[in-house]
Amino acid sequence: MIDNIIKCIKNKIEKNEKLKDELYSLILYGSAVRGDFIKGVSDLDFFAVVKTEDEILPSLREILENCTKDIDAVEVDVAWEFLKNLDDLFNKGVPFKFLTVYQEDFLKNHVVIYGEDIAKILPKYKFEDLIEWRVKRLLMLSDANRGKLKMLHITAGEVARLLALLNGAKSLKKEDILETLRTFGDEDALSIYTSYLNKRSMSFDEDFLRKFITTRCDEILRALENPKTHQNQ
Numbered sequence: 001m002i003d004n005i006i007k008c009i010k011n012k013i014e015k016n017e018k019l020k021d022e023l024y025s026l027i028l029y030g031s032a033v034r035g036d037f038i039k040g041v042s043d044l045d046f047f048a049v050v051k052t053e054d055e056i057l058p059s060l061r062e063i064l065e066n067c068t069k070d071i072d073a074v075e076v077d078v079a080w081e082f083l084k085n086l087d088d089l090f091n092k093g094v095p096f097k098f099l100t101v102y103q104e105d106f107l108k109n110h111v112v113i114y115g116e117d118i119a120k121i122l123p124k125y126k127f128e129d130l131i132e133w134r135v136k137r138l139l140m141l142s143d144a145n146r147g148k149l150k151m152l153h154i155t156a157g158e159v160a161r162l163l164a165l166l167n168g169a170k171s172l173k174k175e176d177i178l179e180t181l182r183t184f185g186d187e188d189a190l191s192i193y194t195s196y197l198n199k200r201s202m203s204f205d206e207d208f209l210r211k212f213i214t215t216r217c218d219e220i221l222r223a224l225e226n227p228k229t230h231q232n233q
Contacts, residue, residue, distance in 0.1 A: 001071065002032060005044075006113050008067035013114050016063075022056045024083045025049040025115035029098060034109040036174045039072035041199055045098070047110075048080040049118055086121055101130040105172045127165070132224055134162070135217045142213040152209040157196045159216050160189035166220065188212050 005028070013019050013026070030045035031037040037044075046064055050056065057080060065076050085093030089100060098106045103125045110119075138155055145151040161169075161177050169180040174197060181190040192212065195202035 001037075002028065002111060005032075005067055005071070006111065009063060009113050012063045012067065013060075016059060018053075019056050019059060019063075022051050022053045023048065023060065023115055024051050025118050026060070026113045027110050027118070028113055029106050029110035031174075033111050034105070034171075034173060037073075038174070038197065040074065041197060042073060043075045043077045044068050044071060044073040046076070046078045046113075047096075047098070047118075048078060049083050049086065049115070050080055051083050054080070054082075086118060087123060089123065097134065100125045101127055101134045102172065103127075131162075131166070132221065135220050138162075138213060139217050142210050142217075146210075147206065149204075149206060149209070152206060152213070153192070153196065153204065156192045156204075156209045156212050159213050160186075160193040162220070163189050163216060164193075166223075186216075189216070 009026070013023065025048070027047045027049075028045070029047060031042045032044055036042075044064075048057070048060060057078070061076075061078050064078060068076055079094075079096055079098075081089075081093045081096075089095045099122060103122070104127060107119055138159055141155045142152065145155065160181060161172070163184065163186060164177040164180040165172075167180055167184045169176045177193060178190075178197070181193055189212075191202060192204065192209075195204070
């Protein structure tokens with residue numbers, strides 16, 4: 001799957017002089033590279049680094065959507081950033097979660113489709129140093145997405161995944177997250193994540209999702225404040 005996508009995209013970029021001049025890097029990352037892509041469930045995740053002209057983005061998106069139209073992805077997600085901002089994402093650019101708190105997975109599971117590999121110029125972030133920042137961000141998203149069940153389910157799914165990582169999951173692979181949630185014993189987290197893997201087959205109301213996000217995030221924040229107490233529980 002990946003080889004055909006890469007070949008198609010590279011060929012089309014090579015025929016577009018503006019894209020060739022302005023695109024510093026185009027990267028495919030996430031489940032398609034990690035090996036746990038699920039048709040009808042997973043997104044195709046791309047990251048584009050632009051030199052100076054963001055006007056190239058509509059043309060790039062058109063190419064990506066055309067070259068992936070036969071892949072049953074929920075969405076073709078195209079994140080992007082200016083090259084000049086990559087050295088300080090929190091103060092100059094956008095601190096995308098895949099480049100910051102989940103950076104380890106990105107570095108292990110990405111393929112450069114066009115241009116340069118940005119791994120060598122990214123600031124290095126550690127998961128444990130950014131947990132608090134991400135948890136507070138998830139709480140903010142819960143408030144911002146009142147009335148938006150799809151977005152709340154996505155946010156709750158990330159909270160469930162974060163719980164798994166904090167309780168021993170070896171990676172972001174879906175099978176590792178599921179196994180850890182089963183072992184950990186949080187039935188609500190397991191139900192939310194399992195539903196996501198089954199095309200959101202289970203419906204949750206807003207109150208349930210927001211309560212789950214709030215209570216689990218608060219638990220994580222308390223554990224970060226008192227790590228020894230948490231370990232002894």
